[in-house]
Amino acid sequence: MKQITATGTTVDEAVQSALEQLQTSKDQVQVDVIDEGKKGFLGFGSKPAIVKVSIQKNPVQDAELFIIEVAKQMGAPVQVKTEVKDRDIAMQLEGDKIAMLIGKRGQTLNSLQYLTQLAVNRESDQFYNVMLDAEGYRARRKETLENLAKRLAEKAISSGKEVKLEPMPSYERKIIHSALQNHKKVVTDSDGNDPRRHVVIRPS
Template sequence: MKKSLELKSKTQQEAIASALEKFNKENLNVVEGDLEVEVLETPSKGFLGLIGSREGTYKITVVKEEEIDIARNFVENILKNAKLDANVNVVQEKNLIKVSIEGEEAACLIGRRGETLDSIQFLTGLALNKINKDSHMRVLVDIENYRSKREESLVKYANKVARDVKKTKRTRKLDYMNPYERRIIHSALQNDKYVITYSEGTDPYRRLVIEYKR
């Protein structure tokens, strides 16, 4: 983020306070540590503090790192440390930062049923919160479109199990899943006339249950 303004003020601290007020009226959410100050003209008190006194001129620039850049740099460092050749594409949609990692070598970071990928996503979110504790951004990290493929697979699986439950009228308890995967199945079956879904247990041993609607 590079945004600057020039202010005249009696002291540098007054200029900083004024700049913070102006920047935060624009919802930039910055603090003094996010600012870089350049003195363009030094203030002068003049003779006896009155005659010839002159305000100083200060150029104040916001140097706060954008959250989208924090996410990108964090993931790129993971790839660098793992010595993996992959591209990182990052876009922001309102309060969601989507990080897409593309490259066959990066597929090893998906892990069993996406567990390693979920850990990378969790750590990236922590990196954002460490830089900006007031961040309301969510992070979604994907590798080689794994999440969309996994979602498609889960929807098919959910419909298959639901058909079996309708036929046998017997409750089915699925394998342990993370909240993201459970939401996919809940959503896929929420309008089904014959079954209901709910979760039981405590993460990471929380599973989804598909039950015949009596």
């Protein structure tokens, strides 16, 4: 976090000096007053005001800039639309080469999401959850996973053996668990360690 300590005859003057040095505006910083200073009498006994001014990180802006730069380096420039709810950052990516950013079974999109989340939370005091989507891919993937869950549940029942799915990120495993949570003939759990953690469907 970029910060600076500045002085002035008043707190406002000290803050203004810091803003000019940081080349930013007051709404982008956090101000801590170290000493309010003292005017003195006829120029005697005066003390300067001292403030510490820190540039506040903007997690949404950080996420957008990170994605735009990575996509540019990949040769697939994108536009980003962002919605923020509490500490959840949902981002929609749009571009002419969006398939390149989705990758096989969403693996590239998942990796980009993971890296974006790391970048956003690297210096943040709060944890932000980042979800990337690209032209409705997540909804299509959810439907695919729900159909897969039902199909593999039937396989587990007919064979009488457990069925292991491919490794998936936690939110995709959750889709499988949710799709089968009310199924009377199978149970599900997750096995293994990330990034190889996967869902196992067993006959109940």
